[in-house]
Amino acid sequence: MRHRGAQFWLWLNKRLPVKTYEDVLGDGRQIEVQARITPQGMTQVFIGIYAAEGAAICEEFHDRGLREPFVLALKWGGQRARAILLETQPFIAPHRAQLTLSTVITDxxxxxxxxxxxxxxxxxxxxxxxxxxxxxxxxxxxxxxxxxxxxxxxxxxxxxxxxxxxxxxxxxxxxxxxx
The missing domain is CATH 1.10.287 (Helix Hairpins)
Incomplete structure (x- = not known):
């Protein structure tokens, strides 16, 4: 079960139809992307990233453009979610593994x-x-x-x-x- 954050509750509008894309990563983290079109014709996208136990890691929503197709909005949302995941990854040194995070030790x-x-x-x-x-x-x-x-x-x-x-x-x- 997902524990929704404030951004989701601000975005939620049960009167508008929503298309959803969901994905579960190998480590259990969950991606949820929802797209909807407002009565004014604006396509909006919600992006939610949740830990394996359901805690919200990141939630955000965006206005995409007038009458952008759901497929394109969901695709953009999925790409944005993966970019957020890359930004929140812990630091991994680009050199061979060691017990410390210092520069490569050769001695x-x-x-x-x-x-x-x-x-x-x-x-x-x-x-x-x-x-x-x-x-x-x-x-x-x-x-x-x-x-x-x-x-x-x-x-x-x-x-x-x-x-x-x-x-x-x-x-x-x-x-x-x-x-």
Missing amino acids: ETVLALRRLEMTAGERLKIMAGDALDEYRAAQSAMLELMRSPKVDPLVWAEHSERLRQAIDRRVSVQRGYLS
């Missing part, structure tokens, strides 16, 4: 020490330290670049991406502390 002795059995609290502490170190290094590099009188656009993009990933790593580790 075998450091890797061996990291692979030792440790408690979850110790693991989170190491991950937090690594994430903070990477963030500070990326921030420092970006500040240095900002102080330069002339910057190559490719270098700027590279440093911006590094800083963005460092921020994502820190947020991911902080979520680990909260859960």
Whole structure:
């Protein structure tokens, strides 16, 4: 059973006919897209994403256009739902899997020490330290670049991406502390 949020109840109008698209992902999350046409001819789309147990992850609704066909509105809603799901995915490092979220460690002795059995609290502490170190290094590099009188656009993009990933790593580790 889905636990509807405020956006659904604001959108709900039982007098208007609705076409619905529903999908259940492999991990149990549910996508619901509804489309309707108002008496004024405006096509409206509701997008709901729910956790496996039914809790609302995201709900939103949009005005699409005058007399847009239901098929196109539902297709757009499905694409928007998948984009929302991609945005809400937890950070996954684009490099080989490790015990930490820091940059790729190549020193075998450091890797061996990291692979030792440790408690979850110790693991989170190491991950937090690594994430903070990477963030500070990326921030420092970006500040240095900002102080330069002339910057190559490719270098700027590279440093911006590094800083963005460092921020994502820190947020991911902080979520680990909260859960």
